[in-house]
Amino acid sequence: MAPNRLAYLTPGMSAADHIEVMEDPKATYTLRYFDILALGACARDLLAYGGLEFKNITPALDDDWTDNNASPFGCLPILHIESANGKQKTFISESMVVDQYLAKKVGLLGTNVWEEQVIRALYSSIYFFREMFFTLSFAPNDEKQARIDKFVSQFLPSYMASLEFHLGANGNNGYFTGDKLTLAEFILANTLDHVGQQPQEFSKPVLEAIQKNHPVVWHLKTMVDAEPRLQVWRASAEYKHLKDNTEVYYRFTSIKAGGVKPSKKED
Numbered sequence: 725m726a727p728n729r730l731a732y733l734t735p736g737m738s739a740a741d742h743i744e745v746m747e748d749p750k751a752t753y754t755l756r757y758f759d760i761l762a763l764g765a766c767a768r769d770l771l772a773y774g775g776l777e778f779k780n781i782t783p784a785l786d787d788d789w790t791d792n793n794a795s796p797f798g799c800l801p802i803l804h805i806e807s808a809n810g811k812q813k814t815f816i817s818e819s820m821v822v823d824q825y826l827a828k829k830v831g832l833l834g835t836n837v838w839e840e841q842v843i844r845a846l847y848s849s850i851y852f853f854r855e856m857f858f859t860l861s862f863a864p865n866d867e868k869q870a871r872i873d874k875f876v877s878q879f880l881p882s883y884m885a886s887l888e889f890h891l892g893a894n895g896n897n898g899y900f901t902g903d904k905l906t907l908a909e910f911i912l913a914n915t916l917d918h919v920g921q922q923p924q925e926f927s928k929p930v931l932e933a934i935q936k937n938h939p940v941v942w943h944l945k946t947m948v949d950a951e952p953r954l955q956v957w958r959a960s961a962e963y964k965h966l967k968d969n970t971e972v973y974y975r976f977t978s979i980k981a982g983g984v985k986p987s988k989k990e991d
């Protein structure tokens with residue numbers, strides 16, 4: 725059977741129609757993603773930060789999930805956008821594209837073309853850091869501890885030094901570029917949250933090393949976390965449910981990958 729794929733040019737709509745929905749200032753949003761934070765976390769933060777009206781659709785990740793959740797590449801997240809009059813709909817796929825689209829929408833992608841490319845570059849690099857960290861979960865069991873140790877003693881300090889360098893080059897005012905929050909700080913805070921949602925065998929050494937050796941970077945995370953609209957979202961029952969589910973999900977992923985004995989955060 726042909727895979728259930730979603731075309732970018734949806735039937736009955738021209739490219740101009742798609743543009744109109746994307747540019748509708750009163751559009752509403754639905755994030756279709758599983759019942760966890762992970763690749764949907766930054767998008768939800770941006771929607772909450774921007775005060776944009778949104779809801780979550782959270783398909784169960786079972787064998788049949790694609791039957792009712794067509795997507796361009798058979799994976800989620802997808803951001804659905806609906807015009808204010810409800811007549812036209814479009815969507816954006818791929819987490820990095822969704823995050824950058826929303827960041828622009830809510831004013832977190834700089835004020836000019838130069839700032840924008842700096843922010844996009846930082847986003848891309850921090851996303852890569854996140855992927856590097858994530859590969860630890862899938863290391864063969866007997867290599868896992870050595871891989872974690874190597875990550876913490878080599879990759880992490882070198883990567884953190886790069887972030888500190890860029891913060892310093894911007895005058896050490898606490899931001900990567902300019903003098904206010906952007907997507908770059910958002911994705912960093914989000915990535916460190918993502919680390920913290922993994923079993924503590926992975927998360928603890930990484931977060932402790934950042935707090936101890938890279939306080940400037942850690943401070944930046946606390947600054948994003950203190951953003952009032954994010955705090956409201958994080959305090960919601962919906963967010964707490966997603967966070968709890970995420971921690972369970974990653975413990976399970978770690979077991980499936982033959983991982984180190986997963987343990988609860990409080991162990």
Ligand SMILES: N[C@@H](CCC(=O)N[C@@H](CS)C(=O)NCC(=O)O)C(=O)O
Pocket residue numbers: 762763798799800801817818819820
């Ligand atoms: N490149 C995609 C990757 C998305 C992705 O891998 N999503 C996973 C969940 S985190 C997925 O949809 N998995 C479905 C499946 O494995 O059947 C993106 O960044 O959006």
